[in-house]
Every structure is written in structure tokens, then in C-alpha cells.
Amino acid sequence: MSNISLILIILVLFVSITHVSANETIELTDGTESNGFPQWSPDGEMIVYHTLSEVGAIGNTKTWMMDIDGSNKTQLTSGKSLGPLFLISGFSPTDNPWSPDGDKLLYGSLLGVEIIGDIPVFLKTDIQIMNADGTSKNKVKGSSNAEYYGWAQNTTKIFMVDKSKKLWLLNPDGTEKVLITQGDENDSQFLWQPHGNKIVFRSDRGGYPDIWVMNYDGTGKLQLSNSEEKELDIKWSMDGTKIAYVSPSVLNTSNLSTFFNSSHSIWVMNSDGSDKKKLTGRHDRWDARPEFSPDGEKIAFDTTYKNESDPKIIVMDVDGTNETVLAKGWMPQWSPMGNKIAFTGKSGNNSVVSVIALDEKFKSEPAIPMEYVPEDIQHPEEKTPGFSAVIAMLSFFMLGKNINRRN
Structure with a gap:
């Protein structure tokens, strides 16, 4: 191979994924216990x-809050372990637990x-609500089967959305509970549109587990994607105009090469399903958890290379160009101000x-404040009836348990 050819290959690799160190990475928690899942x-x-303060008991989980520099850490909730029984307090399948006003x-x-x-089986789930400082903890009435x-x-x-897939709208104290619509038994991963009144969700009502969208009252159901494999990690842009998601490559049980060359690709589309674009799709890695920047111009995600164990945080332009590795870690969360990305990293075994x-x-421009309050959503009329994130979080802590057992 000529020197010129070698130089060209190196340049192509450098342009396609750039590793940078100009961005400062700061650990906000220490490695004495496992911490993760930051939400701004x-x-x-x-x-x-x-946090998981004691590896070996799944109930030993706590929720904390801190300033963005890691100071003023305040414990908000704690779980319990009673033999094989456990109570987890603080985990949430919501896209973000914060109320719009904070x-x-x-x-x-x-x-x-x-x-x-150590396989967890959930017996009961209640929705709880508290002030942002951890005071006034209360159960949301009528939420036991959420x-x-x-x-x-x-x-x-x-x-x-309850276990029978009925979608309800209610006040934080459980009053004015209104049945909005009856969903399908295989509907999942419901996310409300920022700055809008639509709900995106995953459903196999079309034959495969694809992405659908509907009006908040259950009308106008529209299939947005069409793939034989289950779409994952659905995410709204902060202005509610676009949707990012992960689409695995189709596996063929009679063709082993489809397993060895499998990929998890990040796609983006408009909120009505138009203008779909495949942004990533390398066969040497699996991409996951896309996160729009506040201005929608960039996407952060984590990826795991097949020959490496530690995932990496990558940022790219919204058209899929200019991929740049920023740090080792996973589950990136872009600050609403656009100048920081929080993520879960690793320190030793934790x-x-x-x-x-x-x-x-x-850096991104800050997020647009949410000001529009549709009157029909605030005061809806009752309609005729027409846990995946928690499992992911628990898998994370189970991984921590296994790491410590091997050491």
C-alpha cells in the first residue's frame, strides 16, 4: 500500500469520527457507590x-438532587429490601420527572x-409526587396500576397509561381523572410531545412493533415507521417537530451473517413521519439513546463498539455528519441551556x-420555554374508551452487581 493511500485512509477515519479533548469532563459524584441516570x-x-448504595440488594436505591457543579447534594427518596421483597422509590419510566415549571x-x-x-418481578406500582426539594411526598390517587x-x-x-392500556389525564393530586382513550394491549413507550398535544408510542397493531403517533384524545392515530424489528429509544426534539429513534437491522435466523453484521442505527423524522433519514449504521457498533440538543441542530448518543466494553458519548449534526467522540459513558442528557451534557460514566467498579x-x-442555543397551554387539555371532556425504562435502570444496577461479584 502506498503512503498516499495510507494517508487518505487515516484522513477519512479522522473526518468520520473525531476524538476531542477540548470539552471538559467533570465527575459530579464519587465512585464509592453506583450513581446514574441524571435528569436536568x-x-x-x-x-x-x-444511586445504588449497597450492591447486593436491589431495594437499596436512592434518589438525589444536586447543583450542576455537584454541590448541595440532597437525598430525596430511598428504597427498602426485606429479604426477597424490595421497595424501589424514585425510579420513573417518564421521559423526565420534572414538572414543566420545575x-x-x-x-x-x-x-x-x-x-x-436476582430476577425482579414487580407486584405493584404507585405514582408519587413531591416538591422539587423532596418535601410533601404524596401518592397520586388512582395510580396503583400505572x-x-x-x-x-x-x-x-x-x-x-394503566395496565389495561387506558390513557388517563388527571391532576397531580389524582382529582379530575378523565379517561381519554383505550389503547391496544401491546402499546408501549408513551411520550407526550413538547410544545404540542400529540403522543408518540410504540405499537404492533400494524403487524410489527413500530412507532405511532396520536392526538392526546386518542384520535388521529398514524403509523410513522414500518420495520420488522422493534424500534427503540424514541425521543422527541425539544420543540416537538422531530422524532429520533433507534432501528435494529433485520435478523435472519437462517443467515448467521445477519447476526455478525447487525447494527443499531439512529434515524430521525418529522413528527408526521415524513422526511425519514438514517443517520448512523456502522456494523462494528451498536448506537443507542439519541438526545436532541435544545435547538435541534445536534444529536448526542451513546455507542458500544463490538470489540470494546466501554460505551462512548458521541455528538453529531442532525443530518448525521461530523460525528465526534466526547467521552466514555452512556445515557447522555443535554442541558436545557445547551452548554452541558450530563451522562453516566464509570469510576473503578462503580x-x-x-x-x-x-x-x-x-454548544446549543437554549431550549424554548413552554408557555402555550391548550384549554382543551387543561379541562378535557371525558371520551369513550376508543415498563421498559424501569427495566433498563434495573439492568444497569444488576450490571453493577455482576461487576462487583467478579472482582
Whole structure:
């Protein structure tokens, strides 16, 4: 191979994925216990995160809040372990537990039991609400069978999907509970549109587990994607105009090469399913958890190379160009102010919450404040009836348990 050819190959690799060190990475928690799943407050001044203080008991979980520099750590909730029984307090399947005004936090109280092999089985889930400082903890009445829930963006309402897939709208205290629509038994991963009144969800009502969208009242159901494999990690842009998601390559049980060359690709589309674009798709890695920058110009995600064990945080332009590795870690969360990315990293055998202070090249304009409050959502009329995130979080802590057992 000529020197010129070698130089060209190196240049191509450098252009396709650039490794940088100009962005400062700061660990906000120490490695004495496993910490992870940071979530920003709407004003970008606080971070809520979760800890596993004692490896070996799944109930030993806590929720904490801290300033963006890691100071003023305050414990908000704690779980319990009673033999095989456990109570997890603080984990949430919501896209973000913060109320739009930043004054309240939604979280789950999950009663479960560990069976053979430390496999958790959930017996009961209640929605809880508290002030952002951890005071005034209360159960949301009528929420004992909730599977998915979150804030109805732009409003003071909560939406809840129960085990029978009924979608309800209610006040944070459980009053004015209104049945909005009856979903399909295989519907999942419900996310309310920022700055809008639509809900995106995953459903196999079309034959495969694809992405659908509907109006908040259950009307106007529209299939947005069409793939034989299950779409993953659905995410709204902060202005509600675009949707990012992960689409695995189709596997063929009679062709082993489809397994060896499999990929998890990041796609983006408009909120009505138009203008779909495949942004990534390398066969040497699996991409996951896309996160739009506040101005929608960039996407952060984590990826795991097949020959490496540690995932990496990558930022790219929204058209898929200019990929840049920023740090080792996973689950990136872009600050609403656009100047930082929080993520879960690793320190020794434990995970830590870290923040990347972005340089000018990667900074985003701040998120647009949510001000529009649709009257029909605030005061709906009752309609005729027409846990995946929690499992991911628990898998994370189970991974921590296994790491410590091997050491």
C-alpha cells in the first residue's frame, strides 16, 4: 500500500469520527457507590440522579438532587429490601420527572420480589409526587396500576397509561381523572410531545412493533415507521417537530451473517413521519439513546463498539455528519441551556454522574420555554374508551452487581 493511500485512509477515519479533548469532563459524584441516570431541571440549574448504595440488594436505591457543579447534594427518596421483597422509590419510566415549571417531581414506588437469579418481578406500582426539594411526598390517587406516566407538557396535568392500556389525564393530586382513550394491549413507550398535544408510542397493531403517533384524545392515530424489528429509544426534539429513534437491522435466523453484521442505527423524522433519514449504521457498533440538543441542530448518543466494553458519548449534526467522540459513558442528557451534557460514566467498579462542559463548537442555543397551554387539555371532556425504562435502570444496577461479584 502506498503512503498516499495510507494517508487518505487515516484522513477519512479522522473526518468520520473525531476524538476531542477540548470539552471538559467533570465527575459530579464519587465512585464509592453506583450513581446514574441524571435528569436536568427545566432551568438547567439542578440535576436529579439515582444511586445504588449497597450492591447486593436491589431495594437499596436512592434518589438525589444536586447543583450542576455537584454541590448541595440532597437525598430525596430511598428504597427498602426485606429479604426477597424490595421497595424501589424514585425510579420513573417518564421521559423526565420534572414538572414543566420545575416545582414538582414525579416518581414511582415499586413493590417487587426477587426470584431465582436476582430476577425482579414487580407486584405493584404507585405514582408519587413531591416538591422539587423532596418535601410533601404524596401518592397520586388512582395510580396503583400505572405502567407509563409523565407530565402533559405545557400543562399542570399528568397523563397515565394503566395496565389495561387506558390513557388517563388527571391532576397531580389524582382529582379530575378523565379517561381519554383505550389503547391496544401491546402499546408501549408513551411520550407526550413538547410544545404540542400529540403522543408518540410504540405499537404492533400494524403487524410489527413500530412507532405511532396520536392526538392526546386518542384520535388521529398514524403509523410513522414500518420495520420488522422493534424500534427503540424514541425521543422527541425539544420543540416537538422531530422524532429520533433507534432501528435494529433485520435478523435472519437462517443467515448467521445477519447476526455478525447487525447494527443499531439512529434515524430521525418529522413528527408526521415524513422526511425519514438514517443517520448512523456502522456494523462494528451498536448506537443507542439519541438526545436532541435544545435547538435541534445536534444529536448526542451513546455507542458500544463490538470489540470494546466501554460505551462512548458521541455528538453529531442532525443530518448525521461530523460525528465526534466526547467521552466514555452512556445515557447522555443535554442541558436545557445547551452548554452541558450530563451522562453516566464509570469510576473503578462503580458508575458516576459526570458532566461535559461543551466548548463553542458543540454548544446549543437554549431550549424554548413552554408557555402555550391548550384549554382543551387543561379541562378535557371525558371520551369513550376508543415498563421498559424501569427495566433498563434495573439492568444497569444488576450490571453493577455482576461487576462487583467478579472482582
